[in-house]
Amino acid sequence: MGNRGRDPFGHETRPPIDPIDAVKRLADLGAYGVNFHDDDLVPPGSSAAERDQIVIAFHRALADTGLRVPMATTNLFSQPVFKDGAFTANDPKVRRFALRKTLDAIDLGAELGASVFVMWGGREGVECDAAVDVPAALDCYAEAINASCAYITEQGYEMEIAIEPKPNEPRGNLFLPTVGHALAFIHELEYPEMVGLNPEFAHETMSGLSFHHGVAQALWADKLFHIDLNGQVPGKYDQDFRFGSEGHKDAFYLVKLLEEAEWNGMRHFDAHAYRTEDEDGVWEFARGCMRTYLILKEKAARFAVDDEIQAALAVAKVDQLGLPTLPEPPETRWKTLREETFDVDALATYGYGHERLDQLVTELLLGIR
Numbered sequence: 001m002g003n004r005g006r007d008p009f010g011h012e013t014r015p016p017i018d019p020i021d022a023v024k025r026l027a028d029l030g031a032y033g034v035n036f037h038d039d040d041l042v043p044p045g046s047s048a049a050e051r052d053q054i055v056i057a058f059h060r061a062l063a064d065t066g067l068r069v070p071m072a073t074t075n076l077f078s079q080p081v082f083k084d085g086a087f088t089a090n091d092p093k094v095r096r097f098a099l100r101k102t103l104d105a106i107d108l109g110a111e112l113g114a115s116v117f118v119m120w121g122g123r124e125g126v127e128c129d130a131a132v133d134v135p136a137a138l139d140c141y142a143e144a145i146n147a148s149c150a151y152i153t154e155q156g157y158e159m160e161i162a163i164e165p166k167p168n169e170p171r172g173n174l175f176l177p178t179v180g181h182a183l184a185f186i187h188e189l190e191y192p193e194m195v196g197l198n199p200e201f202a203h204e205t206m207s208g209l210s211f212h213h214g215v216a217q218a219l220w221a222d223k224l225f226h227i228d229l230n231g232q233v234p235g236k237y238d239q240d241f242r243f244g245s246e247g248h249k250d251a252f253y254l255v256k257l258l259e260e261a262e263w264n265g266m267r268h269f270d271a272h273a274y275r276t277e278d279e280d281g282v283w284e285f286a287r288g289c290m291r292t293y294l295i296l297k298e299k300a301a302r303f304a305v306d307d308e309i310q311a312a313l314a315v316a317k318v319d320q321l322g323l324p325t326l327p328e329p330p331e332t333r334w335k336t337l338r339e340e341t342f343d344v345d346a347l348a349t350y351g352y353g354h355e356r357l358d359q360l361v362t363e364l365l366l367g368i369r
Contacts, residue, residue, distance in 0.1 A: 001026070001282055002040050003272035013275050017282065020061045027065035029287050034067055035114075035268060037075040038105040044079065055111065062112070070116060070266045071162075071226055072109025074102050077122030077170065087144035088124045088137040088175060099144050103151050110157045116226045116266075117152075118198045119145065120164035125171030134175075141175060142189055149191035162198035162225035167207040169238050178204065179214035183221055196225030200270055201254070202232035202240055205247060212254040219261055227258075228270035229293070240271045242285050244292030252365055255293060256300035267293055299364055306369060309360045315353040 001022045005013035019041055026034055041058060042051045062069065076086035076098050084090060086098035102119075109117055124141060126132040145161060152159050163186070167177040176182045179199050186195045197218045204211040218224040231241030231251075244251045258267070273285035303309055313319070327336035363369045 001272075001286065002036070005273070005275040005277070007275060010275070014278055014282070017279065019058060023058070023061040023065055023067055025283060026286065027067050029283065030290065031286070032068060033070045033266065035069065035071045035073070037073055038101070038108055039075040039078065042108070055108070059112070069109070069112040069114050071118055071268065072105060072112065072114040072116075073118040073120065074105035076101065077120075082123045085121075085123045085125070085137075087121065088132075088140050090131070095140060095144065099147060102144070102148055106148065106152060106157070106159065107155075110155070110159060115159055116162050116198075117148070117159055118162045118164055118226055119148075120166065120198075121175060122166075122170060124176070125168070125174035127172040137175060138185070142185070145195060146190040149189070149194045152194070153191070160225050161195045163195065164198040164200060164203070164228065166200070166203040166238070169206075178207070178209065179218055183217070183223060186223065196223040198226040198228060199224070200228035201230050201243070201247070201251070202228075202238050205232040205234055205250070206236060206238060208234050210250060211247075212250055212257050215254060216257055219257070219263065224263060224265065226265060226268060228268055229254075229289070230269065230271035242271055242273070242292070243269050243289040244296065245288075248365055249361070251292070252296050252299060252361075255296040256303065259297055259300050260304075302369070303361070303364060306360070306364065308369075309357070309364070312353055312357040312360055315351075316357055317352065 001017050002019075004016060019036070023034055042054050046054070061067075076082050081094060081097065082089070084094065087095060089095050089098070106117055121141070124137075126134075145163075148161060152161075163176060163182045165176050165178050165182045166174050168174055176185055179197060182197055186192050186197075189195055199211065199214050199218055201211045204214045215224060215227065229243045230239075231243055231245035231247060232239050233246050239246070269286070269289040271285070271289060273282045277285065327333045327340070360369065
């Protein structure tokens with residue numbers, strides 16, 4: 001709601017919305033909570049007294065409406081000081097400033113009850129490869145996250161960190177560009193149990209990857225700590241459209257995945273209204289994000305009880321993925337495997353019926369089923 005319609009080629013098209021008003025309107029729309037960057041709530045340069053006054057008023061609005069703050073984060077990309085990166089800037093003074101700003105934002109998040117702190121490295125990257133020692137930059141990245149984990153632990157906060165991958169933009173190439181990169185990075189940290197992922201629909205999709213596959217791997221690794229939902233066309237800039245406005249199938253499979261996994265995290269819409277909209281359009285956008293998720297949730301429930309879809313799943317042998325590949329018992333598995341006969345020609349000629357299955361899903365999403 002705080003996005004005012006600015007883009008790289010044009011200035012703002014609508015006035016700012018006061019955070020207190022945003023909380024009240026979101027509550028009216030049925031939202032569970034609200035998230036923000038530190039700078040969205042407390043403008044940079046605010047005095048300690050001004051900061052406290054802002055936070056007290058925000059606290060009051062949360063109490064009045066019942067909204068929660070499930071996640072908090074910090075802006076390490078807008079200010080000119082971060083033009084060469086924040087945690088991975090070549091200048092150690094910039095890195096220390098970024099870390100101090102992060103610790104302040106962690107304090108703010110903890111004060112408001114956030115249980116997840118998201119880290120998106122919007123400036124952690126490079127255009128001129130000669131100017132960066134990438135392994136050294138990753139060491140600095142890890143150092144900052146390790147320090148943040150140590151701080152959270154020492155302060156006694158009930159908070160985890162979620163890394164948000166993205167392939168590019170605003171830098172030409174960003175570090176930790178995909179879910180897979182971030183998962184590998186986490187295992188090299190000092191507190192890997194405290195660090196997980198915050199994948200975003202647009203970020204995986206813009207580089208041509210499947211978002212729901214990335215989320216599935218994060219779930220498989222037990223590292224899905226938070227999620228950002230929006231709409232995106234592959235190959236485009238980071239559009240952050242209303243959830244479900246693009247990529248209907250991937251959005252459906254994502255919702256199906258989250259609901260069937262009974263994932264208990266927040267469904268967070270990290271998106272913004274079209275630049276064409278006034279304030280009324282912003283609230284239509286917010287309503288649309290939530291409504292589309294609930295529509296797709298209902299479609300996923302129908303998928304599970306549709307007889308034709310279930311029959312097609314059986315033809316595709318989806319249920320057999322749950323069977324072990326190696327023979328039992330373990331003590332004779334190699335002998336049994338080598339003695340088993342395979343009719344390779346018959347296996348090769350089996351039709352799995354994916355065309356029919358995909359058509360049935362298409363009809364479900366189009367409202368025919």
